[in-house]
Amino acid sequence: MSGGPSRKKSRRWALITAYICLLVFAVFFLFPPYYMLITSFKTNEEISAQRGIPLLIQDGPTLEHYRKLFFETEFPIFFKNTVIVTFFTVIVSMAISILAAYSLSRLKFWGATVMATGVFLTYLVPDTLLFIPLFKVIGWLGLLNSKWSLVVVFPTLAVPFATWIMIGYFASIPKELDEAALIDGAGHFQMLTRIFIPVAMPGIIAATIFCFTISWAGFLYPLAFIYSNDQMVATVGTVSSLIRGDVFHWGGLMAGALVAAAPPVIIYAFLMDYYISGLTAGSTKG
Amino acid sequence: MARVVTHKNIEVGASVTPVRVGSYQRFLKRRSTLAVALVTPLMVLIGGLVVYPFFYAIYLSMLNKAETTFIGFANFRFLFTRDTFWMVVWQSTLFALTAVFFKALIGFVLAHAIHALPDRRQRFWRGVSLVPWVMPPALSTLGWWWLYDPTYSAFNWILGTLFGVHVAWLSDPNWARFSVILVNIWIGSPFFLIMYLAALKSVPPDLYEAAEIDGANARQQLIYVTLPMMRNIIAITGLFSIIVTFANFDIVRVLTQGGPFNTTHLFGTYSFLLGIQSGDIPLGSSVALFMFPILGVLAFFILRNVRQRATEL
Numbered sequence: 001m002s003g004g005p006s007r008k009k010s011r012r013w014a015l016i017t018a019y020i021c022l023l024v025f026a027v028f029f030l031f032p033p034y035y036m037l038i039t040s041f042k043t044n045e046e047i048s049a050q051r052g053i054p055l056l057i058q059d060g061p062t063l064e065h066y067r068k069l070f071f072e073t074e075f076p077i078f079f080k081n082t083v084i085v086t087f088f089t090v091i092v093s094m095a096i097s098i099l100a101a102y103s104l105s106r107l108k109f110w111g112a113t114v115m116a117t118g119v120f121l122t123y124l125v126p127d128t129l130l131f132i133p134l135f136k137v138i139g140w141l142g143l144l145n146s147k148w149s150l151v152v153v154f155p156t157l158a159v160p161f162a163t164w165i166m167i168g169y170f171a172s173i174p175k176e177l178d179e180a181a182l183i184d185g186a187g188h189f190q191m192l193t194r195i196f197i198p199v200a201m202p203g204i205i206a207a208t209i210f211c212f213t214i215s216w217a218g219f220l221y222p223l224a225f226i227y228s229n230d231q232m233v234a235t236v237g238t239v240s241s242l243i244r245g246d247v248f249h250w251g252g253l254m255a256g257a258l259v260a261a262a263p264p265v266i267i268y269a270f271l272m273d274y275y276i277s278g279l280t281a282g283s284t285k286g
Numbered sequence: 287m288a289r290v291v292t293h294k295n296i297e298v299g300a301s302v303t304p305v306r307v308g309s310y311q312r313f314l315k316r317r318s319t320l321a322v323a324l325v326t327p328l329m330v331l332i333g334g335l336v337v338y339p340f341f342y343a344i345y346l347s348m349l350n351k352a353e354t355t356f357i358g359f360a361n362f363r364f365l366f367t368r369d370t371f372w373m374v375v376w377q378s379t380l381f382a383l384t385a386v387f388f389k390a391l392i393g394f395v396l397a398h399a400i401h402a403l404p405d406r407r408q409r410f411w412r413g414v415s416l417v418p419w420v421m422p423p424a425l426s427t428l429g430w431w432w433l434y435d436p437t438y439s440a441f442n443w444i445l446g447t448l449f450g451v452h453v454a455w456l457s458d459p460n461w462a463r464f465s466v467i468l469v470n471i472w473i474g475s476p477f478f479l480i481m482y483l484a485a486l487k488s489v490p491p492d493l494y495e496a497a498e499i500d501g502a503n504a505r506q507q508l509i510y511v512t513l514p515m516m517r518n519i520i521a522i523t524g525l526f527s528i529i530v531t532f533a534n535f536d537i538v539r540v541l542t543q544g545g546p547f548n549t550t551h552l553f554g555t556y557s558f559l560l561g562i563q564s565g566d567i568p569l570g571s572s573v574a575l576f577m578f579p580i581l582g583v584l585a586f587f588i589l590r591n592v593r594q595r596a597t598e599l
Contacts, residue, residue, distance in 0.1 A: 010504070018399035025396055026414050028472065033417060035440055036429040047438060054443050100328035107321035115325065117589065122332050124526075124585045125340075126533030128554030129578065132561045132571045133339035133346060156335045159328065188320060217422030219536045220554070224562050235424045239540055250432055257425040268420040272413055275420075279477070280484040 033258075040065050040255040047250055065251040066259075069242075074229050075256055078237030081147045082216060082260070085233060088151045089215035093158040094208055100159075101166030102192055106178070116167060123160035127220050130156075138225050147231045153221050158214040162207040165278060169203030170196055206278030209271060216264055234260035347572040351565075361572040370548050371573070374556045377463065381552060382532040385470040389531075390524055392471065393478020400479070401486045412483070419476035427540040430469045431456075434541070459549040462542050466550050469537050474530075478523055485519040486512070518591055525588045529581055553577045 039047065041061035052058050069075050103109075104116050134153055135144075143149035173196060181191050197204065222236045229241060238256040243249060268275050350357050365371040400411050418426060433441050434455035445451045455465050489512060497507050513520075535554035538544060544551035544559060551559070553573060561570015 014402050014504075018402040021395060021399040022411050022415075025392065025475075026411070029415055029418050029476070031440075032426060032429045032433060032472070033421065035433060039432065050438060054438075054440055096327045096331060099324040103321045103324035107317045107324070109318045109321040112321070118332070119328070120592070121585060121589070122336050124529055124581065124588065125336060126530060126554075126577075126581070128533045128535050128557065129574055129581070130336065130339045130343060132557065132567055132574055133343040134335065135562065136342070136346070136567070137335065137339060153335065155331055159331055163328065188317070217424070219422070219424040219539070220558070223539070224558065235422055239424055239428060250435075250438070253428060254432060257428045261421045261425040264422060265417070265420050268416070269413075272409075272416070276412075276416075276480055276484075279480050 036254040036258055039250055040252075040258055042251055044251060065255040068252055069255045069259065073242060073252070073256075074232075075234070075237065075242065075259070077230060078232050078234040078241075079260065081232060081237075082234040085147050085150045085154070086212060086215040089154040089158065090208055090211045092151060093155045093162055093211040094204070096155065096159050097162035097166050097207060098192075098197070098204070100163050101170050102188075102196060104163070105167045105170035116164075119160050119163050119167075122156075123164060127157060127218075131220055131224050134221070135224055143225075145226055145228055145231055147226065147233065149225045150215070150218065150221055150233065153225075154215045154218055155211075157218075158211040162211055165203055165207045165210070166200065169200040173199050202274060202277065205271065205274045209267060209275055210278050212267065213264055343571050343575055346568050347575055349568045351568060353568060361569050364569070365572060365576075370551070370556070373548060374551045374553060374573070375576075377550060378532055378552045380463070381467055381470070381534070382528050385467050385474065385531050386524060386527045388467075388471045389474040389478050389527060390520070392475040393480075393482050393523075396475070396479045397482035397486055400483055412480070415479055416476045418472050419474075419480075423473050423536040424540055426473065427469055427537050430465075430472070431541055434465055456542055457546055459546055462546055462550050466538050466541055469541065470531060470534065473537070474527060477527070481519060481523045482516065485516045489515045518594060522588055522591045525584050525591070529584050529588075532580065533577060 035055070038055070038057050041057055041063070043059055043062050043064065046057075046059045100119075104112050104119075138144055138149045138152065141149070141152065143152060177195055177199070178191055181195055186194065217235065218233070219235045219239075222233045223240075226232055226236070229237070232241070238253070238260050242253050242256045346353070347361055348356055348358055350360075396415060400408050400415075403411065433439055436442055436452070436454060436457070441455065442452055445453060454461055456462050493511050493515070494507055497511050502510065532552075533554055534552055535558070538550050538552050538555045539558070542550045544555050548556075553576060557570045557573040559570075560573060561567050564570075
């Protein structure tokens with residue numbers, strides 16, 4: 001029914017349609033970051049003048065907004081706090097996840113399957129469900145208005161999925177490998193550090209990126225638990241304190257949003273494959 | 287070839303077993319204690335900061351505003367009498383269902399588009415399409431907030447120049463609803479794209495070859511080969527996204543703060559307004575808890591699908 005030439009022709013049409021679709025959506029996906037970028041390089045006069053084409057920089061680019069961001073606002077403090085919080089969140093989350101995943105995937109014990117299911121269910125609990133009781137818990141711990149409160153609560157969002165990814169990777173390591181290590185006299189600790197961690201490295205990188213993203217992008221918890229600027233993180237700091245009374249704060253605001261968003265984007269640019277393998281292992285937030 | 291490998295493994299196993307019986311028994315005895323020790327940090331974390339807060343939230347929701355008196359279901363009864371609450375229920379449902387539908391549709395179309403490209407071109411387009419997903423949502427939403435600016439920004443300039451139209455993006459209730467949904471679609475479509483692309487790649491190519499030999503056209507191949515093979519992943523991704531979209535916070539908080547006239551509030555933002563900003567913790571807690579039955583039902587179906595998928599693989 002479908003002869004050679006007609007099939008070839010339909011293939012070509014499929015390819016052309018595919019490119020048109022992708023081009024249209026590439027514009028849709030990239031237009032907001034593009035517009036943020038050019039706005040951050042425009043002078044306030046140009047943004048407010050309403051002449052010409054606002055989709056281009058017409059008066060020549062300026063770094064004034066970035067200079068102000070780093071030297072005249074508290075943005076560097078917010079950024080530093082995010083780095084600290086994220087660093088410790090990743091360490092804590094990954095330590096808990098790797099140990100638990102090793103236990104749940106290899107040391108089969110009574111209730112291990114139920115527990116693995118429980119971990120998956122916890123992953124489905126959104127931050128908006130529990131932020132109010134957590135507000136009270138953080139209060140009892142004396143951590144209200146402290147960036148360390150985030151190192152306590154972010155792992156609840158990061159650990160379940162990180163554990164889930166790691167269980168998958170550990171379970172795929174052939175049992176012969178740990179039996180061989182056992183014969184050579186290796187203990188559990190050596191087995192974990194010499195075999196499991198190196199072999200499951202792609203999974204560990206994917207899970208680490210996930211924990212990093214959760215912590216870096218976290219918005220609700222810092223908004224609810226932290227109110228003074230010296231403890232504030234970059235997401236909430238940019239949204240709530242870079243917005244000034246005057247109308248033309250747009251350049252500075254966009255500069256702040258872009259600098260705060262840059263680290264996850266840069267990591268993604270270099271580690272896209274790990275990022276995607278983490279995304280498709282099970283299923284992440286969407 | 288697979289049979290040869292299995293055979294070899296059995297042989298190796300058989301020849302080794304007698305040597306290590308003693309040490310393996312000791313190993314087994316020790317490992318259940320160790321197993322429990324290693325999951326303890328996870329249990330403490332989940333028990334203390336997820337399970338306990340959940341039950342505490344139920345308790346909190348039954349207190350009065352000052353948290354001094356137990357008032358039973360009075361907070362819930364109060365919410366049922368408020369128009370704003372019903373608007374939140376309606377808006378959350380509309381937001382989640384509309385956004386997930388379009389995210390799934392766009393993801394499906396783009397996954398097919400990328401899948402149709404030659405292999406060496408796929409990486410570039412996949413990379414470009416994932417940018418909205420990678421930016422922290424609160425910060426990319428700031429960019430959208432600026433795009434929606436009625437006077438100085440791009441959208442109204444483009445619409446004004448081309449059609450002479452001026453849209454009150456965030457101050458008209460219906461346009462505001464549209465605006466928050468559009469941002470959610472923008473952020474979430476790449477996730478569907480990646481999941482569907484992975485699913486497409488896992489369909490064995492010989493199924494299409496067989497279908498083609500049987501004379502199936504492109505549409506028939508889609509309906510009888512692609513969709514059945516992707517059914518499970520479509521279900522998991524969709525259900526999952528409904529949970530996350532339903533429980534969204536960042537977009538509405540940054541764009542409209544629930545306004546105009548509370549028309550864009552979701553459960554999350556309304557609960558934040560009542561519980562944290564207005565200081566009525568029990569009432570805010572009750573609002574958030576309304577999400578639970580809906581999320582519970584969705585989670586049940588996700589778990590069933592994940593299990594199914596696990597047994598299929």
